[in-house]
Each structure stands twice: as structure tokens, then as C-alpha cells.
Amino acid sequence: MKRRHLLTASAVLGGAALWPEARLLAQQTQDFIEGPPVADIPAKQLSAHTWMIFSPDGFPTAENRGMMSNVIFVVTSAGVVVIDSGASLQIGQMALRMIRKVTDKPVVAVFNSHYHGDHWLGNHAFVKAYGKQLPIYALQSTIDKLKGAEGNLWRSLMERWTNQSTLGTEVVLPNTAVKHGQVIQIGDVTFRMHHYSNAHTPSDLCVEVVQDKLTAVGDIAMGNRIANMDEGSYPGTFKYYQALMAATGEQLWVPGHGQGSKDxxxxxxxxxxxxxxxxxxxxxxxxxxxxxxxxxxxxxxxxxxxxxxxxxxxxxxxxxxxxxxxxxxxxx
Structure with a gap:
């Protein structure tokens, strides 16, 4: 159901609240309500294996339909690995279209850097395309945070901030926990996990693409956007930077918001x-x-x-x- 029908659907749901079958009807109607597609943003190659779908905006609006953070993907010999899936089903679907312009390989894994919704709500699109068995990696603290009301809260917030553009997005949580220092080999590419302290949040996972000397840093640093520090720590951020640089050496640091750079x-x-x-x-x-x-x-x-x-x-x-x-x- 397109957005021009949302008012009618809302009226139906409002009336349905009086019926014993209201919950069932609401669920059935929700299955058909879906926000509009997100405009294509061609991916740009950053390194030998890594590409990025860049978001020029740092905050969600009705105009950008929630496209406020970068989607990174790594093309390995075994398939595509996505690092942060975007803020909605529609953004994830757009990312899939862009991935398919680069390679016909399937998506074989997703990483979520932390629990803020613009980095994981796009999981729905990838599970819809590849099945619930698709590994979605995150720190255990991120998984625990999203198991409660937090997951649905982010879905609702994104709908409100985008004037319902993200409708149809389902909460699909990470299903596989990773730990600091863990190494995951996918095809010909090695991924190393980093987590040092409370920086942007207590649950910031940075994913190093070892062969490319590139690290996706999530929101611990941003290109040209002021970071949300509500749950973060200033000294924790500085400690994280020092430990990460010591562990990896020179890298192309790629943030969730803004362009990447070595400095x-x-x-x-x-x-x-x-x-x-x-x-x-x-x-x-x-x-x-x-x-x-x-x-x-x-x-x-x-x-x-x-x-x-x-x-x-x-x-x-x-x-x-x-x-x-x-x-x-x-x-x-």
C-alpha cells in the first residue's frame, strides 16, 4: 500500500480498535503498508574490496527518507559483507540494488556497529532477501540492548522523523555475538573486531578490513557531523582512539557519517x-x-x-x- 492510502488505512485501523479482531487486522494491514522507495545512491569504491554508499545528510528528515548514515560493503570471494545496513527496509533495499550493480555475489554477512537505529534497521531488507539464517554480527551488549523496547523504539522514532517514510520496516536484530579481538575470515578477506571502551555508546564495534588497511569506525568519529554523546564518554573516546590506532596502525578510517580519511x-x-x-x-x-x-x-x-x-x-x-x-x- 502506497503512502496515498495511509490515511485510509489509519482510519480502518482506528475503527478496528473497537473490534475483537483488531490486533489481527492491524497486523494484516501493516503487512501491506510500506513507505516509498529511497532514491539510488551509487556506491563508490574505497579500497580493493570495500565500497560505500554515502549519505550526504547526517540527520533523518521526510525529504531524505531516513538516509542519514553510510552503508559500507565488502566484496569477498565468498560473497558480500555489509557493515551497517541503514535506517529502514527501503534503505536496505536501495543498498541491495547498488550492491548488485557492483557484483552478482550474494550477501553472506552483516555487521551492526552499535544499537542506534540508523545503523541496523536496514537488516530487514537483507533478511528478506537472503533468509533468517543470514549471520548478523554485533557486540553482545548491542544485542541485549535491542532485545527489549529499544528496538521498537528506534523503528517508531525513524517513522516519526521521516513522516512515515520508513513504514513497513520490521525489527530484525543481530543474531550472532562477536567479541573484541575476534577474527572472522570470509572468503579471501579477514575481518578483525575492535571494542575498547565507552566512546559514542558503551557498545561501539569497529570492524577492520585487514587486507585493505581500512576500518569502519561506526559513530566513534564523524566526518562533518557533531556526534551524539548522550550515552558516550569524552575521555572514553580518546582512549578508544589511542587503543585502536595502536592495534591497527595506519588505516583509512571510514565513519558512519561523513567521508573517510586517514587522519x-x-x-x-x-x-x-x-x-x-x-x-x-x-x-x-x-x-x-x-x-x-x-x-x-x-x-x-x-x-x-x-x-x-x-x-x-x-x-x-x-x-x-x-x-x-x-x-x-x-x-x-
Whole structure:
């Protein structure tokens, strides 16, 4: 059912709430309600085996239909491995179309970097295409987080943020847990798992594509978008960067948001330090949170990114506040 019929369907469901069979009818009707397709974004090759479907937007809107994060895929001799599947069934379906323009090999595995919905709700498309036996890897903490209400919450949020464009997306959770340091060989490509500390979330999985000297870093660093730090840690982020760089050496760091680069952890780390260090100093000097915010907004590492960074104006105050609160704990 296309979006022009959604109003009628909603009315039917509203009336059905009065019937004993309401739940069954709602489920049957939901099976036919599906948001519009997402426009194709051709994949670009990043390295010998790795491609990326790049999202120019960092936040979900009705216009972009939830296409707010990159979908990465690796073509191995055994099949295609997807790293982060997108924010909806429709985005996953678009990714499948783009994969098929590159190779006729099947998708044989999916990795989800963490539990935020724009990185895993596209799982539905891949399971729909290849069956429930398809391995979907994530940290156990991500799987546990999504088992409860969190999974459905993300599905509902994405529908709301996109004016129902993602309707029809089902919650398909990761089904296979991985651990830090684990190595998974798929065809001729080796994948190494990394997880060091609480950075963007407590459950950030980075996936190293060993032969390509490329690591998909999820949301621990971003190209040109201010990161959500509601569940994260500033010092934890810096520790993660140090440990990851020490373990891998020089890499092409590919984020969930923005373009990849070999200096991504350095440049994004400098921006994050421009928020963290003034807040920590303000706490040590007995200054207020508002004074700390003024210090952050004058820091050259922050001002150099302010005009171009997506989400800066709407979020810098909140994430400065979070840094100040964490600095209070760190200082004492």
C-alpha cells in the first residue's frame, strides 16, 4: 500500500480498535503498508574490496527518507559483507540494488556497529532477501540492548522523523555475538573486531578490513557531523582512539557519517578535545557550566568547525553540558 492510502488505512485501523479482531487486522494491514522507495545512491569504491554508499545528510528528515548514515560493503570471494545496513527496509533495499550493480555475489554477512537505529534497521531488507539464517554480527551488549523496547523504539522514532517514510520496516536484530579481538575470515578477506571502551555508546564495534588497511569506525568519529554523546564518554573516546590506532596502525578510517580519511581520528579527536579540555579546566578552576560553554565556543578547535559541521548549532550546548558533567566526575 502506497503512502496515498495511509490515511485510509489509519482510519480502518482506528475503527478496528473497537473490534475483537483488531490486533489481527492491524497486523494484516501493516503487512501491506510500506513507505516509498529511497532514491539510488551509487556506491563508490574505497579500497580493493570495500565500497560505500554515502549519505550526504547526517540527520533523518521526510525529504531524505531516513538516509542519514553510510552503508559500507565488502566484496569477498565468498560473497558480500555489509557493515551497517541503514535506517529502514527501503534503505536496505536501495543498498541491495547498488550492491548488485557492483557484483552478482550474494550477501553472506552483516555487521551492526552499535544499537542506534540508523545503523541496523536496514537488516530487514537483507533478511528478506537472503533468509533468517543470514549471520548478523554485533557486540553482545548491542544485542541485549535491542532485545527489549529499544528496538521498537528506534523503528517508531525513524517513522516519526521521516513522516512515515520508513513504514513497513520490521525489527530484525543481530543474531550472532562477536567479541573484541575476534577474527572472522570470509572468503579471501579477514575481518578483525575492535571494542575498547565507552566512546559514542558503551557498545561501539569497529570492524577492520585487514587486507585493505581500512576500518569502519561506526559513530566513534564523524566526518562533518557533531556526534551524539548522550550515552558516550569524552575521555572514553580518546582512549578508544589511542587503543585502536595502536592495534591497527595506519588505516583509512571510514565513519558512519561523513567521508573517510586517514587522519579522521586525529581531526575529529581535536574537535572533541576542544569541547572536553575547556570543560575540564573550567571545573578545576571552579567556573560554572555557562562559563565553560563560553570557553568552548572560543576554542579554535571548535570555532574552526562551527560553520560547516552538521547539527552544530542545535547540539553544541547540550554536548558541552554533558562534557562539563563528565568533567565534574573526572576531576573529583
Amino acid at each position: 579522521l581520528l586525529k581531526t575529529y579527536g581535536e574537535f572533541m578535545a576542544g569541547i572536553w579540555e575547556p570543560c575540564l579546566q573550567a571545573v578545576k578552576d571552579g567556573k560554572s557550566e555557562s562559563e565553560a560553554r563560553n570557553m568552548v565556543l572560543k576554542d579554535g578547535r571548535v570555532t574552526s568547525r562551527a560553520k560547516t559541521m552538521q547539527g552544530f548549532e542545535g547540539n553544541i550546548g547540550k554536548y558541552t553540558s554533558l562534557a562539563y558533567l563528565e568533567a565534574e566526575k573526572e576531576a573529583f
